Amino acid sequence: MKPGSDGRRIASTLMAFIFLLGVQPARAEERSAQKALTVAEVLAAAKAEDWRALDPENTLYLELAGGRVVIELAPFFAPNHVANVKALAREKYFDGLAIVRVQDNYVVQWGDANAEDPAKARRIVSAKPTLPAEFDRACDDAVPFFALPDGDVYAPEVGFVDGFPAARDRNSGRMWLIHCYGMVGAGRGDTADSGGGAEDYVVIGHSPRHLDRNCTLFGRVVQGIEHLSSLPRAAGPMGFIEDPAQLIPIRSLRLAADVPPAERTEFEVLRTDSETFRRLVQARRERNEAWFLNKPGRVEVCNVPVPARIKGR
Amino acid sequence: MKPGSDGRRIASTLMAFIFLLGVQPARAEERSAQKALTVAEVLAAAKAEDWRALDPENTLYLELAGGRVVIELAPFFAPNHVANVKALAREKYFDGLAIVRVQDNYVVQWGDANAEDPAKARRIVSAKPTLPAEFDRACDDAVPFFALPDGDVYAPEVGFVDGFPAARDRNSGRMWLIHCYGMVGAGRGDTADSGGGAEDYVVIGHSPRHLDRNCTLFGRVVQGIEHLSSLPRAAGPMGFIEDPAQLIPIRSLRLAADVPPAERTEFEVLRTDSETFRRLVQARRERNEAWFLNKPGRVEVCNVPVPARIKGR
Numbered sequence: 001m002k003p004g005s006d007g008r009r010i011a012s013t014l015m016a017f018i019f020l021l022g023v024q025p026a027r028a029e030e031r032s033a034q035k036a037l038t039v040a041e042v043l044a045a046a047k048a049e050d051w052r053a054l055d056p057e058n059t060l061y062l063e064l065a066g067g068r069v070v071i072e073l074a075p076f077f078a079p080n081h082v083a084n085v086k087a088l089a090r091e092k093y094f095d096g097l098a099i100v101r102v103q104d105n106y107v108v109q110w111g112d113a114n115a116e117d118p119a120k121a122r123r124i125v126s127a128k129p130t131l132p133a134e135f136d137r138a139c140d141d142a143v144p145f146f147a148l149p150d151g152d153v154y155a156p157e158v159g160f161v162d163g164f165p166a167a168r169d170r171n172s173g174r175m176w177l178i179h180c181y182g183m184v185g186a187g188r189g190d191t192a193d194s195g196g197g198a199e200d201y202v203v204i205g206h207s208p209r210h211l212d213r214n215c216t217l218f219g220r221v222v223q224g225i226e227h228l229s230s231l232p233r234a235a236g237p238m239g240f241i242e243d244p245a246q247l248i249p250i251r252s253l254r255l256a257a258d259v260p261p262a263e264r265t266e267f268e269v270l271r272t273d274s275e276t277f278r279r280l281v282q283a284r285r286e287r288n289e290a291w292f293l294n295k296p297g298r299v300e301v302c303n304v305p306v307p308a309r310i311k312g313r
Numbered sequence: 314m315k316p317g318s319d320g321r322r323i324a325s326t327l328m329a330f331i332f333l334l335g336v337q338p339a340r341a342e343e344r345s346a347q348k349a350l351t352v353a354e355v356l357a358a359a360k361a362e363d364w365r366a367l368d369p370e371n372t373l374y375l376e377l378a379g380g381r382v383v384i385e386l387a388p389f390f391a392p393n394h395v396a397n398v399k400a401l402a403r404e405k406y407f408d409g410l411a412i413v414r415v416q417d418n419y420v421v422q423w424g425d426a427n428a429e430d431p432a433k434a435r436r437i438v439s440a441k442p443t444l445p446a447e448f449d450r451a452c453d454d455a456v457p458f459f460a461l462p463d464g465d466v467y468a469p470e471v472g473f474v475d476g477f478p479a480a481r482d483r484n485s486g487r488m489w490l491i492h493c494y495g496m497v498g499a500g501r502g503d504t505a506d507s508g509g510g511a512e513d514y515v516v517i518g519h520s521p522r523h524l525d526r527n528c529t530l531f532g533r534v535v536q537g538i539e540h541l542s543s544l545p546r547a548a549g550p551m552g553f554i555e556d557p558a559q560l561i562p563i564r565s566l567r568l569a570a571d572v573p574p575a576e577r578t579e580f581e582v583l584r585t586d587s588e589t590f591r592r593l594v595q596a597r598r599e600r601n602e603a604w605f606l607n608k609p610g611r612v613e614v615c616n617v618p619v620p621a622r623i624k625g626r
Contacts, residue, residue, distance in 0.1 A: 102543075104538060104539045104542055104543075105494050105495075105538070105542070105618075135606075135607065150466050151464070151466055152466065153463050153464055153465065153466065153611055153612075153613040154609060154611055154613065180519065181418050181518060181519045182418075190603055190604050192606055205494060205518070205519070206493065206494045206518070206519050206520055206615050206616065207519055207616075208616065209609065209613060209616065210597070210600055210605070210609040210612070210616065212607075212609070213606075213607040214604075214605055214606055214607050225417065225418075226417045226545075226546035229417055229418070229542075229546070230415075230417075230543055230544060230545050230546055231543060232539075232543050233539035233542070233543055284523070287523055290503055291503050291527075292523070292527055293448075293505055293526075293527055294448065294525075294526040294527050296467060296522065296523040296525070298466055298467055299466075299523070300466040300467065300522060302519050303519065303520075303521065303522065303523065305418075
C-alpha cells in the first residue's frame with residue numbers, strides 16, 4: 001500500500017500487467033508519442049540529448065560525515081553570489097565550519113557559528129564578506145523559460161529556467177528563482193546587502209515561498225539532500241543549534257572542478273527546454289499511473305522535481 | 314543571519330529596538346487592534362478562549378524510541394477511518410509493528426512489514442482490515458470554513474476547518490482535507506477501498522497535493538513530527554525499508570483517552586474560526602517583520618501552519 005506511485009514498484013507492476021495481457025509493450029519511442037504516459041514512461045523514453053551534464057565549474061560538493069551533497073549553481077540568476085561562494089570554497093572557508101541550524105519543515109543552514117564574535121570568527125581572505133542582494137534579475141527572452149499553465153499563488157508566472165524553478169513578471173520585467181524543496185540560498189541579516197554566501201541554507205520542507213525575493217537563491221541540491229533533511233532537528237529558537245558540541249561539522253565544501261576527476265559525482269540533469277520535460281510535466285499533471293483514481297489535472301511548480309541521474313544511467 | 318523570522322530571536326530584536334527608541338510597547342490587546350502585526354505579535358495577543366484543548370478521544374500518541382508523535386484525528390472528514398484507527402489502537406494492533414517507509418520530500422509510513430504474507434501478518438481482531446474510501450465529503454455550512462482569498466493551484470477554494478487544511482468545491486458540493494506537511498492519511502493499494510488505517514503515512518515534504526482525493530486523510534501531526542521527519546531516508550524504491558533490521562519499531566500507538574492523565578501531552582490548538590486566526594493569516598500574508606524586504610502579499614494554504622502549544626503556555 002502506498003500513497004503516490006513515482007517509483008519502480010508501480011512501473012514493474014504495470015509491466016507485469018501488460019505482459020499478463022499478452023500485449024507487447026510498444027518501443028519507448030512509440031510510447032512517448034502517445035498521450036497518456038506515466039512519469040516513469042516519459043523518463044524511460046528520454047533520449048541521451050535530453051540530459052545535460054553538470055558543469056564542474058558550476059557544481060559544489062558539500063562533504064559531511066553522512067555523505068556528499070551535490071549542488072548546482074545558478075550564475076544566470078545570481079552571478080555575484082555564485083562567484084563569491086566559489087571564491088569562499090576555493091579559499092576553503094567552509095572547511096571545519098558547521099551546520100548551525102536545522103529547523104523542521106524549513107531550512108538547514110551552514111556557516112560560521114562564531115561569525116558574530118570578531119575574536120573567534122573565521123577570516124574571509126579573498127572572497128567578499130557581504131554582497132548586494134540578487135533577489136531577482138531582468139527578464140531575458142534569449143533564455144528558454146518553460147512556463148507552467150496552471151497558475152501560482154505567489155507569482156504571475158512560474159516555470160523552469162535551465163533546471164531551476166523560477167518566476168517571471170512581465171509587467172515589471174523581472175524574473176527570480178523560487179523557494180522549492182532543495183533550493184540553496186544565502187542567509188542575510190535585516191538589510192538586503194548583509195548576505196553574500198558565507199552563510200547558506202537549503203529548503204528542507206514545504207516551499208517557503210514568502211522568502212522569494214527576500215533572499216538570494218543561487219543553487220539547488222541535485223543529489224544527497226537526505227544528508228541534510230534527515231539531520232536531527234535543533235531545539236533552539238528558529239532551529240539554531242545552541243550547544244557547540246551539537247554542531248554538525250563540514251568536512252569540506254569544494255567546487256567539483258577542484259576535485260580530481262576520479263572523485264567527482266558525474267551527474268546529469270534533464271533539460272527543462274526539452275520535449276521530454278514538457279511530457280514529464282504533462283505526466284505529472286495527468287498522473288496516468290493506475291494508482292491515481294482522481295487525476296489532479298494541474299501541477300504546482302514545486303511538485304515538479306527536475307530529474308537528475310548518474311551520468312548515462 | 315537567517316531566512317525567515319518566525320522565531321523568538323526576531324521578536325526579541327524587535328522588542329529591543331522598540332525599547333531603544335524609548336517607545337513603550339502598547340498592551341497586547343491594543344496592538345492586536347492595529348493592522349501591521351507580526352505573527353509573533355498576533356499570537357502574543359491571543360486570548361485563552363482562542364485556543365481549544367485536544368480531545369483525548371480524538372488524539373493519538375505514536376510512541377517511538379525518538380519520542381512521542383501527537384496526532385489529532387479528523388472525524389468530520391473521515392469518520393470511518395478515525396473509528397477504525399481508534400479500534401486498531403485499542404486492540405494494540407500497531408504495538409511492535411514498524412515504520413516501513415521513509416521517502417525523502419514525501420512521506421513516512423508505518424504498518425505491518427509482513428502485511429502481504431498471510432503466514433506472518435499481524436492479525437486484525439476487532440477492527441476492519443479495509444474500508445471504503447473517505448476521499449471527500451458533502452459540504453456542511455454549519456461548520457465554519459475559513460476561506461483563504463489568495464487562490465490555489467489545485468482546488469477552487471482552500472482554507473481551514475477546525476484546525477485542518479481543507480478544500481471546497483461549491484459546484485460539486487464536496488469538501489476534502491488536503492496534503493499539507495504533517496497531514497496523516499491511510500495508505501491503500503490500487504483500489505479505493507483497499508486502505509482502512511492499518512497502514513498510515515505522514516507528509517514530511519513539500520505538499521504532495523496530487524494525492525488529494527486519492528488517499529483518505531484522517532488527521533494531522535500536532536507535535537513531534539521531528540521524530541518522523543528526521544528519520545534516515547530509506548534506499549529502497551519509493552523509500553521502503555528493505556532490510557528488516559532497518560525497520561523502525563513502534564513502541565505503541567495509543568488513544569490519549571486510554572493513557573493515564575498524568576502521562577498525556579496536554580496540547581491545545583489555535584481555533585481557526587477565531588479572530589486571532591484571521592489576524593494570524595493576515596500577518597503571514599503581510600509578513601510585517603522588519604526582516605521581510607519584499608512583502609509576499611499572499612499566502613498559500615500549506616504555508617499557514619496552525620499553531621499548537623502545551624496547554625496554557
